[in-house]
Amino acid sequence: xxxxxxxxxxxxxxxxxxxxVVIPIMLVIVFIIVRGISAISWEFLTAAPxxxxxxxxIMPAILGTVILTFGTFIACxxxxxxxxxxxxxxxxxxxLTHWVRLAIVNLAGIPSIVYGLFGLGAFVLFLGLxxxxxxxxxxxxIMTLPVVISTAEEAILAVPQRFRTVSLSLGATxxxxxxxxxxxxxxxxxxxxxxxxxSRAAGETAPILFTVAAxxxxxxxxxxxxxxxxLPYHLYVISTQVPGMPLSIQYGTAxxxxxIVLSLTLVATIVRTSMRRRREW
Amino acid sequence: xSGTPKQDFGLFSNVLPSTRLRWKGxxxxxxxxxxxxxxxxxxxxxxxxxxxxxREGTAAFLDIPLRQLFGNRWYPIEDxxxxxxxxxxxxxxTIGAVIIALPLGLTTAIYLGEFAPxxxxxxxKPLIEVLAGIPSIVLGFLGWxxLAPIIQQMGAPTGLTIFTGSLILAYMSLPxxxxxxxxxxxxxxxxFRDGALAIGATQWQTTWRVILPAARSGLVIAVMxxxxxxxxxTMAVMMVTGNAANIPVLGPDMIFQPVRTMTATIAAEMxxxxxxxxxxSVLFWIGIVLFVITFGINSLAGRLMGTQxxxxxxxxx
Numbered sequence: 173x174x175x176x177x178x179x180x181x182x183x184x185x186x187x188x189x190x191x192x193v194v195i196p197i198m199l200v201i202v203f204i205i206v207r208g209i210s211a212i213s214w215e216f217l218t219a220a221p222x223x224x225x226x227x228x229x230i231m232p233a234i235l236g237t238v239i240l241t242f243g244t245f246i247a248c249x250x251x252x253x254x255x256x257x258x259x260x261x262x263x264x265x266x267x268l269t270h271w272v273r274l275a276i277v278n279l280a281g282i283p284s285i286v287y288g289l290f291g292l293g294a295f296v297l298f299l300g301l302x303x304x305x306x307x308x309x310x311x312x313x314i315m316t317l318p319v320v321i322s323t324a325e326e327a328i329l330a331v332p333q334r335f336r337t338v339s340l341s342l343g344a345t346x347x348x349x350x351x352x353x354x355x356x357x358x359x360x361x362x363x364x365x366x367x368x369x370x371s372r373a374a375g376e377t378a379p380i381l382f383t384v385a386a387x388x389x390x391x392x393x394x395x396x397x398x399x400x401x402x403l404p405y406h407l408y409v410i411s412t413q414v415p416g417m418p419l420s421i422q423y424g425t426a427x428x429x430x431x432i433v434l435s436l437t438l439v440a441t442i443v444r445t446s447m448r449r450r451r452e453w
Numbered sequence: 454x455s456g457t458p459k460q461d462f463g464l465f466s467n468v469l470p471s472t473r474l475r476w477k478g479x480x481x482x483x484x485x486x487x488x489x490x491x492x493x494x495x496x497x498x499x500x501x502x503x504x505x506x507x508r509e510g511t512a513a514f515l516d517i518p519l520r521q522l523f524g525n526r527w528y529p530i531e532d533x534x535x536x537x538x539x540x541x542x543x544x545x546x547t548i549g550a551v552i553i554a555l556p557l558g559l560t561t562a563i564y565l566g567e568f569a570p571x572x573x574x575x576x577x578k579p580l581i582e583v584l585a586g587i588p589s590i591v592l593g594f595l596g597w598x599x600l601a602p603i604i605q606q607m608g609a610p611t612g613l614t615i616f617t618g619s620l621i622l623a624y625m626s627l628p629x630x631x632x633x634x635x636x637x638x639x640x641x642x643x644x645f646r647d648g649a650l651a652i653g654a655t656q657w658q659t660t661w662r663v664i665l666p667a668a669r670s671g672l673v674i675a676v677m678x679x680x681x682x683x684x685x686x687t688m689a690v691m692m693v694t695g696n697a698a699n700i701p702v703l704g705p706d707m708i709f710q711p712v713r714t715m716t717a718t719i720a721a722e723m724x725x726x727x728x729x730x731x732x733x734s735v736l737f738w739i740g741i742v743l744f745v746i747t748f749g750i751n752s753l754a755g756r757l758m759g760t761q762x763x764x765x766x767x768x769x770x
Contacts, residue, residue: 190577194561197624254490259492277751278752281747286740293509348481
């Protein structure tokens with residue numbers, strides 16, 4: 173049967189192409205682990221860079237990334253959760269809602285370097301915050317909005333309608349229903365979205381280039397108005413801007429960054445799976 | 454301490470219940486107001502982003518004639534601010550990425566949606582999520598230290614070329630393309646599939662002649678969002694495309710020439726310009742061009758998504 177042979181051939185080719193996508197991903201991760209693991213030591217993780225960054229560790233950069241991620245969290249959460257609740261519970265099927273959705277699609281599509289320009293124009297210069305942790309966090313926070321809004325909205329919409337109906341029928345107001353019935357049920361899904369959004373923010377370089385990142389700053393920041401080093405930018409600096417950088421330090425830095433970002437992704441996945449298992453509906 | 458036990462109203466225990474209710478109603482009013490504001494603020498933010506780009510970038514097209522702004526010489530030291538080579542650079546790298554990513558992404562989505570057994574799906578999907586999670590700087594770094602030397606060994610004059618950039622960009626836009634096309638395939642009603650199989654079509658015939666045509670509008674959206682992602686990518690592209698602001702000569706070895714993209718130009722030069730200088734505002738002008746391009750692509754994709762959802766509601770898909 174010619175048809176069957178064609179079918180077999182097609183399936184074979186399709187599987188091969190899928191492998192072409194998957195195998196490089198695994199290679200990339202294995203490669204970075206293998207090349208970077210030798211650089212990782214207690215000193216590498218806890219010491220400041222020395223000798224023009226060719227020796228010592230990357231602690232200020234790690235800490236900077238942690239601070240920025242936390243700042244992103246603070247900057248992004250209230251607005252993102254609010255917008256998600258609005259879309260899921262309040263928005264009618266009208267023109268305004270259509271525009272809000274269009275705005276979110278567009279926010280998700282704006283290049284990260286344009287967010288960097290916006291942060292420079294709005295926070296660093298217009299609000300006079302200077303290149304600071306606060307300016308960087310706000311920029312990253314706004315960039316993270318669309319990811320968190322979409323996942324949180326999905327989580328809220330997934331809560332069955334009967335939870336709302338019952339609560340309303342018992343005399344609870346709309347907000348009481350959302351606050352005490354819908355949000356607790358949607359919480360794991362919202363947390364997943366938040367962590368995923370933060371993992372993106374932690375790995376971003378372009379938005380922090382002009383808003384917070386310091387080329388070399390061995391001491392830790394003292395306030396929210398200070399600059400800070402950050403892992404992604406540090407990786408960029410040591411791989412392209414500093415000649416004679418030992419490769420092991422470069423791979424080590426890449427590995428630490430990758431581990432931070434991927435462990436956040438992993439946590440998000442675990443929260444999601446355990447949520448699906450424990451769900452009462 | 455006699456009479457009925459005092460009822461506890463918490464924070465508002467000293468006010469009358471009726472006042473308390475009114476108070477509570479007011480708090481609720483404020484909260485709902487804030488939620489509405491949060492929703493509408495997304496529109497405001499898009500507006501603000503555009504406003505601040507304009508604010509810093511207007512000087513560029515007030516002081517430089519448009520002809521020159523779209524000219525084909527980018528040489529800021531001598532005040533040549535033609536962004537045409539940068540636009541061409543961005544377009545070439547993006548086209549290359551799409552040519553690589555489209556077949557890979559669509560085929561993987563088809564495999565995941567139609568052919569892969571459940572256990573493979575459970576491995577592949579998280580792996581693709583991992584790919585989406587790898588920071589662009591890490592992929593750029595790998596392209597710089599590992600991929601570029603390989604490409605140079607293959608005979609290219611330099612390892613930092615359009616092709617290197619396209620290859621890395623392709624993998625970066627794969628998660629977007631795969632997940633959206635998979636949704637599109639998934640949205641094809643089960644009856645289509647069952648019907649085709651029931652009249653004796655093979656799995657491949659069903660996919661090729663029935664599922665793909667039915668899902669095509671979703672697939673178009675996937676490609677568009679993939680392009681939008683690729684054109685805005687910055688760090689990886691900056692590290693691996695060689696950053697030469699010239700227009701490559703047309704020819705078969707064109708893909709092995711270095712270029713410089715719009716995004717890379719902003720990232721590389723903003724740190725060195727004086728605030729308020731012409732060069733500075735031209736960089737913002739490039740930002741405006743990027744914003745407008747991605748805004749166009751995403752709005753169109755958003756519209757298509759809207760009409761697609763509408764059709765599905767009406768049961769026409």
